């Protein structure tokens with residue numbers, strides 16, 4: 001019928017996650033509902049750990065910045081890749097040590113750079129302009145900030161154009177041909193210690209060749225910057241490892257990624273005679289398949305298509321609308337029933353593009369059924385909004401059948417938030 005993940009199962013025709021019955025979860029906590037299986041996070045992290053025993057693993061907080069998830073990963077020994085002061089704050093609050101954090105971003109604010117200097121956080125510098133700003137801030141307060149440069153290695157992975165970040169046309173990083181010059185410049189500036197190099201070629205990449213290509217280009221640059229006297233302490237290869245959203249897809253695993261980049265890394269570091277730390281920054285792989293989104297059927301309608309109207313839309317899971325991405329969908333209360341119709345699952349948002357899944361063969365669906373959207377843990381809740389006046393939903397954590405709320409459902413008051421009406425209009 002279908003292959004479900006190890007930690008997602010079916011009992012009495014009901015979908016279960018981490019041994020909890022999803023129909024009971026929906027009853028107890030209401031819908032829409034994000035449900036995360038704790039053990040799966042640890043399994044995914046361990047797979048990386050095992051594939052890269054000598055590397056540091058900096059979890060990309062933007063994939064899912066839930067405090068509890070950051071806390072679990074902190075306890076498992078992860079570092080963090082952060083993209084804003086907000087993510088930095090959450091990572092530190094969750095207990096990720098500051099030495100294991102890299103502050104990324106192509107357009108950091110002065111405030112963010114100052115915070116990085118103050119807190120002693122490594123910075124991945126994205127431009128010459130930023131380099132000089134950072135040098136000023138650091139020397140002004142008598143500190144030295146460790147930096148890497150985000151390098152644009154110009155490789156083109158086959159992925160959605162919106163998540164390919166290492167093309168020469170992308171907004172990220174320093175073009176390869178300017179890399180040596182900028183390290184030279186950095187080594188002469190006060191307050192700056194250029195001791196790392198960083199790249200990140202994209203996301204949801206399902207082949208290993210682009211990683212090998214990026215590793216080769218990076219290691220060539222490493223040789224050149226070591227040649228000009230840079231004392232290189234770390235090489236950060238970023239991330240991008242995809243997952244099989246579509247069960248027909250073959251996806252490489254962390255050990256395949258290791259086979260694609262470790263030989264290149266080891267050979268070159270030995271040849272040059274240096275021993276920098278390898279850093280990897282997985283986001284999606286760690287969290288994507290740990291989480292499902294449960295959504296209740298409001299209405300079923302035969303029109304141009306067989307539309308199933310559910311209570312979650314791109315306000316809670318924007319990936320299908322933004323990246324045309326595929327999520328496996330099933331009817332949680334009829335998990336093993338034979339499919340007998342083709343349905344399109346539509347969200348409640350007032351936009352034609354608010355479709356979560358198109359033309360799926362599913363068992364007969366009626367109002368009140370429960371739909372489960374799989375692999376919703378990465379770039380799901382972290383991209384959620386209150387669009388259309390819809391408070392964000394709750395997130396719960398499951399472990400061996402026990403459940404806890406890790407983020408309460410927002411209520412109508414939360415829509416007001418920090419808004420105020422000018423006095424003259426009252």
Ligand SMILES: *Cc1c(COP(=O)(O)O)cnc(C)c1O
Nearest residue numbers: 060200203239240281282283284
């Ligand atoms: C988004 C991002 C990641 C994580 O990418 P995934 O594909 O989710 O693993 C890692 N590093 C940087 C710099 C990123 O921007």
